[in-house]
Amino acid sequence: MAEATVDRRRLVPRTDAVLADPRLVEAAARLGRGPVKAAVVAAQQRVRAGELEPAQVAAAAVAALPGTAGGLRTVLNATGVILHTNLGRAALSPAALAAVVAAGGHTDVELDLGTGRRARRGRTALAALAAAVPAAGDVHVVNNGAAALVLAATALAAGREIVVSRGELVEIGDGFRLPDLLESTGARLREVGTTNRTARADYAAAVGPDTGFILKVHPSNFVVRGFTRAVEVGELTGLGVPVVADIGSGLLAPDPLLPAEPDAASTLGAGADLVIASGDKLLGGPQAGLLLGAAELVGRLRRHPLARALRVDKLTLAALQATLTGPATPTWQALRYDPGALRARTEQARAGLADADAELVESVAVVGGGGAPELELPSWALSLPGRYAEALRLGPTPVVGRVERGRLLLDLRCVPADRDADLVAAVRAAVVAGRAEGR
Ligand SMILES: *Cc1c(COP(=O)(O)O)cnc(C)c1O
Numbered sequence: 001m002a003e004a005t006v007d008r009r010r011l012v013p014r015t016d017a018v019l020a021d022p023r024l025v026e027a028a029a030r031l032g033r034g035p036v037k038a039a040v041v042a043a044q045q046r047v048r049a050g051e052l053e054p055a056q057v058a059a060a061a062v063a064a065l066p067g068t069a070g071g072l073r074t075v076l077n078a079t080g081v082i083l084h085t086n087l088g089r090a091a092l093s094p095a096a097l098a099a100v101v102a103a104g105g106h107t108d109v110e111l112d113l114g115t116g117r118r119a120r121r122g123r124t125a126l127a128a129l130a131a132a133v134p135a136a137g138d139v140h141v142v143n144n145g146a147a148a149l150v151l152a153a154t155a156l157a158a159g160r161e162i163v164v165s166r167g168e169l170v171e172i173g174d175g176f177r178l179p180d181l182l183e184s185t186g187a188r189l190r191e192v193g194t195t196n197r198t199a200r201a202d203y204a205a206a207v208g209p210d211t212g213f214i215l216k217v218h219p220s221n222f223v224v225r226g227f228t229r230a231v232e233v234g235e236l237t238g239l240g241v242p243v244v245a246d247i248g249s250g251l252l253a254p255d256p257l258l259p260a261e262p263d264a265a266s267t268l269g270a271g272a273d274l275v276i277a278s279g280d281k282l283l284g285g286p287q288a289g290l291l292l293g294a295a296e297l298v299g300r301l302r303r304h305p306l307a308r309a310l311r312v313d314k315l316t317l318a319a320l321q322a323t324l325t326g327p328a329t330p331t332w333q334a335l336r337y338d339p340g341a342l343r344a345r346t347e348q349a350r351a352g353l354a355d356a357d358a359e360l361v362e363s364v365a366v367v368g369g370g371g372a373p374e375l376e377l378p379s380w381a382l383s384l385p386g387r388y389a390e391a392l393r394l395g396p397t398p399v400v401g402r403v404e405r406g407r408l409l410l411d412l413r414c415v416p417a418d419r420d421a422d423l424v425a426a427v428r429a430a431v432v433a434g435r436a437e438g439r
Pocket residue numbers: 144145146147172217218219220221246247248249277278279288289370
């Protein structure tokens with residue numbers, strides 16, 4: 001036993017020799033020497049453990065290396081959930097991705113190349129947002145929707161009151177509760193109405209000299225049914241205080257496919273003084289918090305000292321502008337994907353998986369955490385034995401589906417069509433791995 005161990009040690013190729021392999025030299029230039037060396041050391045360890053042939057060390061290290069140095073694995077989203085929070089919500093359009101790459105170098109983000117002087121940060125992205133919503137007197141962009149709420153609450157209501165319906169004190173997800181966030185700014189919540197019913201008179205009775213603003217929050221991840229009553233933004237004007245509307249999803253204009261989703265233009269048109277929304281939900285852009293509204297209010301937010309702590313990166317500004325002015329986003333396309341075309345793609349994928357117990361089944365896709373909680377999109381999926389779920393998540397091309405009644409469903413709606421072959425190859429690899437383990 002001891003002798004075998006010694007023999008194996010002697011057989012392990014030297015680290016320097018392995019690192020000289022041209023594939024690993026190239027990988028070190030792309031990813032840095034640290035991760036490449038770590039992959040080589042891990043492969044050498046597998047030789048010592050008797051799991052790998054000495055001649056395979058370089059190849060195993062190459063196979064174990066990620067595609068990029070970013071630390072995040074690119075995942076094929078086969079969940080049928082268009083805006084999956086755990087998968088990073090919206091996928092950026094190719095135009096936005098290209099804009100991010102270009103913005104990664106030195107840019108004129110705060111410089112006027114004509115005069116050589118300092119210019120307003122992100123002015124072209126802000127202009128694109130303003131142009132997309134002409135009803136807004138001015139616009140501002142911060143890190144995310146939560147940051148936009150914090151900025152509004154701090155600048156407009158710290159030490160004062162925010163009047164809000166009890167039916168709108170929501171939890172967005174992962175323990176993020178709107179009331180906690182708002183109170184952390186030093187503003188006090190003045191709750192009005194009840195969980196299911198709030199009337200204009202409730203707001204009117206609560207508004208006073210201490211009111212910073214009235215807040216309307218769109219319930220973006222649930223619906224209340226039955227004996228309910230809510231007050232529309234349009235009914236809250238004329239009470240002498242600003243009306244701030246958190247619409248959540250980031251639709252800038254009405255979308256006939258999403259009749260229940262509020263949009264910035266209509267909400268401002270109805271009389272809101274300030275609209276708050278996220279950039280990476282239905283707008284399909286980067287994580288960002290959009291603030292649109294009366295020029296005087298937006299100006300106060302922009303000049304508040306906290307604005308500097310919440311300001312967005314140049315990468316975000318570039319991606320946002322390309323999302324606003326560029327071609328259709330993956331989110332928009334996934335929402336409208338033709339079920340017939342989806343069925344044909346799924347059928348073709350199934351045909352490539354003759355011995356995998358794969359079936360073509362009807363599926364229902366949803367928007368997800370980004371809004372439209374009631375919307376069901378008729379879809380199609382590959383149905384596979386549930387036991388493949390783990391191998392597919394852990395493979396070189398991670399595929400994430402959803403398990404329903406013991407079957408793994410892979411809905412191709414949010415998988416780029418040019419990645420279908422990769423998905424089929426990943427399923428084949430999972431089947432082969434399952435067989436090798438006798439399952
Ligand atoms: C998503 C959401 C938020 C939080 O926005 P983030 O961009 O995730 O910070 C706030 N309010 C509503 C109504 C939302 O839907």
